[in-house]
Amino acid sequence: MSDKHSSYSPKTGIERWFDARLPLPRLVHDSFIVYPVPRNLNYAYTFGGILTVMLVSQILTGIVLAMHYAPDTGLAFNSVEKIMRDVNSGWLLRSLHANGASFFFIAAYIHICRGLYYGSYKAPRELLWLLGCTNLLLMMAIAFMGYVLPWGQMSFWGATVITNFFTAIPLAGDWFQRLLLGGFAVGNPTLNRFFALHYLLPFVLAGVVTLHVWALHVVGQNNPAGIDVKSKTDVVDFTPYATVKDAFGIIVFLFFFAYFVFYLPNYLGHPDNNTIANPLKTPAHIVPEWYFLPFYAILRAITFNVGPIDSKLGGVLAMFGSIAVLFAVPWLDRSKVRSAVYRPRYRVFFWLFVANGLFLGWLGSRPAEGTYVVLSQLATLYYFAFFLIALPVLGFIEKPRRLPNSITEAVLETNRGAGAKRRSPGRRPKVERR
Known part of the structure; x- marks a missing residue:
């Protein structure tokens, strides 16, 4: 689509003069x-x-x-x-x-x-x-x-x-x-x-x-x-x-x-x-703005040492890693099908991921103690598992639905399905015979 020849045609002398020197109207x-x-x-x-x-x-x-x-x-x-x-x-x-x-x-x-x-x-x-x-x-x-x-x-x-x-x-x-x-x-x-x-x-x-x-x-x-x-x-x-x-x-x-x-x-x-x-x-409780709370929950979820990495450094790495993993998504997802519309298993994991993100946001607003810490660790585990395990594995084992041959066919199938739902007759009320 980027190779399409421009269809812009200046209509006045001023437009032609401007277009020859700075084609901003053509760009727009x-x-x-x-x-x-x-x-x-x-x-x-x-x-x-x-x-x-x-x-x-x-x-x-x-x-x-x-x-x-x-x-x-x-x-x-x-x-x-x-x-x-x-x-x-x-x-x-x-x-x-x-x-x-x-x-x-x-x-x-x-x-x-x-x-x-x-x-x-x-x-x-x-x-x-x-x-x-x-x-x-x-x-x-x-x-x-x-x-x-x-x-x-x-x-x-x-x-x-x-x-x-x-x-x-x-x-x-x-x-x-x-x-x-x-x-x-x-x-x-x-x-x-x-x-x-x-x-x-x-x-x-x-x-x-x-x-x-x-x-x-x-x-x-x-x-x-x-x-x-x-x-x-x-x-x-x-x-x-x-x-x-x-x-x-x-x-x-x-x-x-x-x-x-x-x-x-x-x-x-x-x-x-x-x-x-x-x-x-x-x-009493120091919390960031609400839009940082999921990442704040991930930061506080690491309460244990991993070899030479203490819990403080582990939390920082997990917090920055939760953002850095987004940069790797194009290479983690191995499926040849783009849209989740035709990937039924991926849809389940995706909506669980969305719910998990909201849950992490709520956990970030809670005190870092007791059950909240355990729940944060489980939610953090699923956050990274979605990207590092679910995306690569589903690309190999998932069987997607049949793809339409074109965008036009996909639109017609959607419209046909919506029309069929509108035309489907409901259950008729029983008529009592006397």
Whole structure:
């Protein structure tokens, strides 16, 4: 699809002059208007557009908030309060930015799950998947540093606990921690470093997202059937077919986002963060933001030593390994069938994986004691078993269902099945004869 000749035709002299020197209108026309997409895309594929909207929202609100924020331990907390109370529409900007981070991760996790379900990481889309995983890493780094900026109790102690885990890394751990903190403890240099990186990295993320979209347009969009495009009947123009669907998905998503912004602005945050940071008072339970809780549960699940690797280093390796294993997914899955629609056994393991991820998130919010530790270890075991055992083994032993010959055939089969269900007569009521 990337080899298709451009159909853009400038109509005015100004358009012809501009197109000969900087063909930006041609790029937009070929990439977002006549670009061919599979005709069977569903609403799970709208989350790419949703993520783009959320990224733009986060960058714009973040730029304005940075104009009023003071990256100083003596001023940071009060500057956030001033934004909320004295800056025109400051409460709205802060609510959009704070809740936007949560909804950004909601969309990202759904986007990743969609990719895992429909096999969007398989050839020739390996690089597309790797760029997506890089985006996830950048999002996590940006969110972690942003969580420290309000300088509340959970901000301070969360940064203290998480950065302390870097000391478990042999040789370079202590040096890296001091580099990150700007000293031996979380303080003013730490806040300045985190503010600078939190402001800079979103633009790096925007650059990687651009590469991600570029790679998508080179190899073409995957589809729910996981079948390659074979004819012109398999595709439709991006506009209006995909744009209308994306617009509807974005509007619905923004509706839920707006509900939290206006009616539950603090629901997804931690109450302790409404109290200024106090190095002399430790909170009862130190937890990160909810979107980090699954990885936090994996970090705390390793309570035992493995040879020369102590539990602290083991937890750090498990936490980073839970993200690093995503980069290996294209080579771990050996099945020749992309979509889980035609892989009945894989579907079972996939939905168990989703449920396990939600369970890990809940366990991350619980105290690291008693039964919670054992459950975290079991959930962590399944998390890695899904990638390292289930994906490779199912590729050899699973017998997939018959694949349609084309995307058009898959659409017709779906429509035929839906029509048959609508036409199937129900059980007729018995008529009593007299």
